[in-house]
Amino acid sequence: MQLDNANPIVFQSAQESFRLGNRDQFILWEDEDKDYVLRDTMEDEPEPIDEQEVFDLIRSISDPEHPLSLEQLAVISASQIKILQNTVHVEFTPTVPHCGLSTLIGLSMRVRLLRSLPNRFKIDIKVKPGSHNSENAVNKQLNDKERVAAALENSALIEVVERCLSTANRRGSVVIESNE
Amino acid sequence: MRSHVGHTDVVWQTAWNPTKPLLASCSADKTVQLYSYTFTSPPLFSVATNISTDHTRTVRSVAWAPSGKALATASFDSNISIWEPSRDESWEDIDAEHIEWECVGTLEGHETECKSVAYSSDGTLLASCSRDKTVWIWEGVSTPKFILFIPTSKGKILVQPDAEFECLGVLMHHTQDIKHVAWHPKEQILASASYDDTINLYVDDPDDDWYPVAKLIGHTSTVWCISWSPCGNYFTSSSDDLTVRIWIRVKETRGDRWDCIKILKEHERPIYSVTWGKGQSGKDSLGWIASTGGDGKIIVWNIMGKGADIETIKLASLEASHGVSDTNSVSWCLHEGMENILASAGDDHTVRIWEVIPV
Numbered sequence: 099m100q101l102d103n104a105n106p107i108v109f110q111s112a113q114e115s116f117r118l119g120n121r122d123q124f125i126l127w128e129d130e131d132k133d134y135v136l137r138d139t140m141e142d143e144p145e146p147i148d149e150q151e152v153f154d155l156i157r158s159i160s161d162p163e164h165p166l167s168l169e170q171l172a173v174i175s176a177s178q179i180k181i182l183q184n185t186v187h188v189e190f191t192p193t194v195p196h197c198g199l200s201t202l203i204g205l206s207m208r209v210r211l212l213r214s215l216p217n218r219f220k221i222d223i224k225v226k227p228g229s230h231n232s233e234n235a236v237n238k239q240l241n242d243k244e245r246v247a248a249a250l251e252n253s254a255l256i257e258v259v260e261r262c263l264s265t266a267n268r269r270g271s272v273v274i275e276s277n278e
Numbered sequence: 279m280r281s282h283v284g285h286t287d288v289v290w291q292t293a294w295n296p297t298k299p300l301l302a303s304c305s306a307d308k309t310v311q312l313y314s315y316t317f318t319s320p321p322l323f324s325v326a327t328n329i330s331t332d333h334t335r336t337v338r339s340v341a342w343a344p345s346g347k348a349l350a351t352a353s354f355d356s357n358i359s360i361w362e363p364s365r366d367e368s369w370e371d372i373d374a375e376h377i378e379w380e381c382v383g384t385l386e387g388h389e390t391e392c393k394s395v396a397y398s399s400d401g402t403l404l405a406s407c408s409r410d411k412t413v414w415i416w417e418g419v420s421t422p423k424f425i426l427f428i429p430t431s432k433g434k435i436l437v438q439p440d441a442e443f444e445c446l447g448v449l450m451h452h453t454q455d456i457k458h459v460a461w462h463p464k465e466q467i468l469a470s471a472s473y474d475d476t477i478n479l480y481v482d483d484p485d486d487d488w489y490p491v492a493k494l495i496g497h498t499s500t501v502w503c504i505s506w507s508p509c510g511n512y513f514t515s516s517s518d519d520l521t522v523r524i525w526i527r528v529k530e531t532r533g534d535r536w537d538c539i540k541i542l543k544e545h546e547r548p549i550y551s552v553t554w555g556k557g558q559s560g561k562d563s564l565g566w567i568a569s570t571g572g573d574g575k576i577i578v579w580n581i582m583g584k585g586a587d588i589e590t591i592k593l594a595s596l597e598a599s600h601g602v603s604d605t606n607s608v609s610w611c612l613h614e615g616m617e618n619i620l621a622s623a624g625d626d627h628t629v630r631i632w633e634v635i636p637v
Contacts, residue, residue, distance in 0.1 A: 184602070217602055217603065217625075218602035220547065220572065220604075238473070238499070238500070238518075241518075241548075242473070242500065242518075243548075243550075243572070243604065244338075244393065244457070245409075245455070247288070247306065247336065247354075248335075248336070248354050248391045248409070251335045251336060251354055
């Protein structure tokens with residue numbers, strides 16, 4: 099297969115997240131009684147969903163053509179996520195301006211967020227202005243709910259999306275091994 | 279307001295039967311639900327039938343024939359199905375609640391997801407549209423049973439001996455997906471709304487084929503839906519550009535012109551559906567428009583005036599019509615005396631019924 103971007107620049111992942119999973123580890127250091135109290139509190143008052151949480155959900159999604167995460171390819175970064183009330187706005191940067199896989203990357207992020215976020219959130223996904231030759235076309239397709247719904251009924255496409263999402267729950271904590 | 283859960287997935291659209299107290303809804307769960315209702319105030323709804331359909335993907339659109347005796351479904355599986363009562367009782371005597379519906383024909387022709395289907399005002403024609411950028415016009419050769427023809431490169435071939443629908447034309451005048459088709463309430467004029475941001479209007483050339491008489495430019499993003507005014511002199515369109523527009527027909531010697539005379543900007547997310555009903559504001563009113571979309575808001579306007587000089591008076595605005603979910607469709611009840619009843623369909627798997635009450 100001809101790769102759209104055969105030699106992508108790989109970036110160092112940002113510090114791994116200190117949320118949820120990691121906090122649980124801290125709790126284990128406390129004495130047992132306190133541990134239970136803390137856990138109860140956490141269940142009663144769920145942590146509000148913020149930009150960091152959304153970033154953690156999508157940073158480890160694999161790129162469709164490289165064994166690297168979207169974060170490692172600098173396709174997404176925490177600063178490109180904005181939450182305004184119940185709208186999550188994700189901006190991403192395709193590795194090359196002619197990247198034909200941009201819609202697939204966007205679709206993978208959308209599926210991940212649809213599955214993970216409470217359904218009160220509306221999700222807007224757009225490429226960074228100026229970062230793609232067909233910016234409007236990509237944005238339009240990614241935010242057309244009917245097209246997205248139809249795409250999600252396409253089993254071949256879903257299979258590719260699932261492959262990209264298979265690493266998504268690493269939340270930035272594990273570096274994906276590269277080929278050989 | 280009443281909420282009806284029956285579907286197990288996103289509900290895309292609802293359609294009121296023009297002659298019987300029946301409401302149909304279609305869903306990503308591949309089924310069509312039929313609800314019967316009472317002519318009381320407020321009407322009481324109950325589930326009449328569930329048609330499991332033979333569609334293999336989302337049923338995106340549902341439409342009744344003007345007689346009420348046939349139902350068309352359009353699916354992402356690219357097919358259209360036609361449903362009729364399975365028993366040979368006279369339509370007038372038949373009890374709406376107990377009709378069993380059987381598939382009398384499948385119209386195959388579109389290459390990709392079919393997104394909308396609509397019957398012409400006299401019921402003789404059916405239009406469908408798809409992501410394949412085409413509008414198909416089908417002619418039904420009515421009763422007792424149909425024979426279906428499919429146009430191919432080798433001419434028309436017989437597909438299903440039970441139902442007859444002949445394709446009169448394949449219209450390729452949009453550059454992108456076509457989201458919705460809507461027939462004029464009295465004449466054979468068809469409107470189509472597209473992902474290419476435009477609206478096309480088509481008429482039949484008696485000596486030739488169907489052809490586009492106008493391409494309307496104005497919306498700056500996908501046009502999701504079109505609804506004609508009951509008088510037929512106007513229609514309204516809704517779009518991803520967050521506007522609802524009202525267009526007027528201007529008769530000229532060389533043919534008709536269509537002008538945008540109103541732009542309503544009240545929604546915050548894409549406007550998936552718009553419906554223009556008779557309303558209940560007396561004879562000086564051009565009817566009521568309701569719109570809804572990704573923001574879940576339903577807005578109702580009374581349209582007053584004459585010619586291009588019209589006024590839009592906001593009658594009602596309702597937030598979160600389907601909770602936190604998107605609302606995909608609104609449609610006015612067609613039954614006389616119930617023009618203030620509205621059905622909506624949402625991503626929350628429900629169909630909801632609303633009554634607009636003057637305060």
